Amino acid sequence: MKEYFDLIISDYTLRTITLGTAVLGAVCGMLGSFAVLRKQSLLGDAISHAALPGIALAFLWTGTKDGHVLLIGALISGLLGTFWIRGIISKTHLKSDTALGLILSIFFGFGMLLLTFIQKMPNANQAGLDKYLFGQAATLVEIDVWLMSVIAGLCLLVLILFWKEFKIMLFDPDFTKTIGFNTKVIDILITSFIVLAIVLGLQTVGVVLMSAMLLAPAAAARQWTNRLGVMVLLAAIFGSLSGIVGTAVSAYQNNLSTGPVIVIIASVFVLISFIFSPNRGLLFRQLRFARNRRDLHMHKTLAFMYQIASTHQNISHPHAIKILNKFQGFTRGTLKKLEDKDFVILEGNEWRLTQEGFNVAANLYNQQKKPNE
Structure with missing residues (x-):
C-alpha cells in the first residue's frame, strides 16, 4: 500500500487517473442520490446512451478526436434526449419507464449506426471512438481532472444554495408548487447536472457502464440512512472510494480495464450494504x-x-x-x-x-x- 501511494505521487498518469475517478465518483454519488430517490434509475442509462450519437456527430462535424469537442457533442445530445423524455412523459400517456427505454434504444441505435459509418471512412483519424462505449481511463489528462473538479464544485454549490427546494420537491412535489416554487426550473437544474456528470464520465467508464457509476453508490448509501444529507454524503464517499480502489486494482493488474473494475468495486459496496446495514440489511x-x-x-x-x-x-x-x-x-x-x-x-x-x-x-x-x- 505504501508503495502504491508513493507511486501515485511520483507517477503522473496514475495520479491523474486516481484523482479523476475519485472526483467523478463523488459527483456521480451526490447526483445519483436524487435519481434513486426520484425513482429514475433508468435515467442515467438513457442519458449515457443518448450521448453516443452526439460524440459521433461532433467528430463528423469537426473531423477531430479532441476529447472536449466530443464531450460537448455528447452534452448536447444528452440534453436533447433528456428533454425528449420529458416531452414524451408530459405530452403523451406513456409512462416514464417507457419514455426512457424508447429514447435509450433510438439514440443508442443511431449512435451505433454513426460509429459503423465512421469506422468505414477512408480516414485513419476516426479510429478509437469506440473507447467511449466502455471507457478508457488512461486517456485522462490533468485538464480533464480540473474540469471534473470545477463541475464537482459547481454541483456542490448548487446543492447548498437550492438544498431546501431540492428536498421539498423530492419528497412532496405538490407542496412545492403550492408554496410558489417553480418545479420545472428545479427539475431541469438537477437533471442538467446529472447529464453533465454522465457526460464527464463517458471517457472514464463508458456509455454502457455509466449508469452503474451513477446509481451504485447512491443505492449503497440508501441502505445506511433515512436522512437525505447523510445519504448524499455517503454516496459521494462510496463513489470516490470506488474510483480510487478500482484504479488501484486496475493498476496492479495490467490486463484489467479501469472502468469495469470501478463498477465492480461499486457493486461490492452495494452488496455489503444490502447485507450488513443495520436498518435494512438482510443479515x-x-x-x-x-x-x-x-x-x-x-x-x-x-x-x-x-x-x-x-x-x-x-x-x-x-x-x-x-x-x-x-x-x-x-x-x-x-x-x-x-x-x-x-x-x-x-x-x-x-x-x-x-x-x-x-x-x-x-x-x-x-x-x-x-x-x-
Whole structure:
C-alpha cells in the first residue's frame, strides 16, 4: 500500500487517473442520490446512451478526436434526449419507464449506426471512438481532472444554495408548487447536472457502464440512512472510494480495464450494504425476525400459563404446576428466557409462574383478547 501511494505521487498518469475517478465518483454519488430517490434509475442509462450519437456527430462535424469537442457533442445530445423524455412523459400517456427505454434504444441505435459509418471512412483519424462505449481511463489528462473538479464544485454549490427546494420537491412535489416554487426550473437544474456528470464520465467508464457509476453508490448509501444529507454524503464517499480502489486494482493488474473494475468495486459496496446495514440489511433483518419469533413464542407461552394459573387461586398450587408442566408447547430455550426475566422459576424438571410473570401474562392475555372482542 505504501508503495502504491508513493507511486501515485511520483507517477503522473496514475495520479491523474486516481484523482479523476475519485472526483467523478463523488459527483456521480451526490447526483445519483436524487435519481434513486426520484425513482429514475433508468435515467442515467438513457442519458449515457443518448450521448453516443452526439460524440459521433461532433467528430463528423469537426473531423477531430479532441476529447472536449466530443464531450460537448455528447452534452448536447444528452440534453436533447433528456428533454425528449420529458416531452414524451408530459405530452403523451406513456409512462416514464417507457419514455426512457424508447429514447435509450433510438439514440443508442443511431449512435451505433454513426460509429459503423465512421469506422468505414477512408480516414485513419476516426479510429478509437469506440473507447467511449466502455471507457478508457488512461486517456485522462490533468485538464480533464480540473474540469471534473470545477463541475464537482459547481454541483456542490448548487446543492447548498437550492438544498431546501431540492428536498421539498423530492419528497412532496405538490407542496412545492403550492408554496410558489417553480418545479420545472428545479427539475431541469438537477437533471442538467446529472447529464453533465454522465457526460464527464463517458471517457472514464463508458456509455454502457455509466449508469452503474451513477446509481451504485447512491443505492449503497440508501441502505445506511433515512436522512437525505447523510445519504448524499455517503454516496459521494462510496463513489470516490470506488474510483480510487478500482484504479488501484486496475493498476496492479495490467490486463484489467479501469472502468469495469470501478463498477465492480461499486457493486461490492452495494452488496455489503444490502447485507450488513443495520436498518435494512438482510443479515440484521433475519436476526430481528428470529428475535421477534422467539418473543412471540414466549408471549404465547405466557398467555397459556395465564389461562391455567388464572383458574387457580394460588399460582404455586401443586395442581397448577402439574398442569403447566404437562404443556408441550414450549421449548427449553423459551423457559430459560422466561427464567432470566424472573417470569418463571425452574425447580429441577418442574417450573411455575412467579407473581411478576403472572401479572405480565395477564396483560398479554388481555391485549390478545380485546381485538377478538
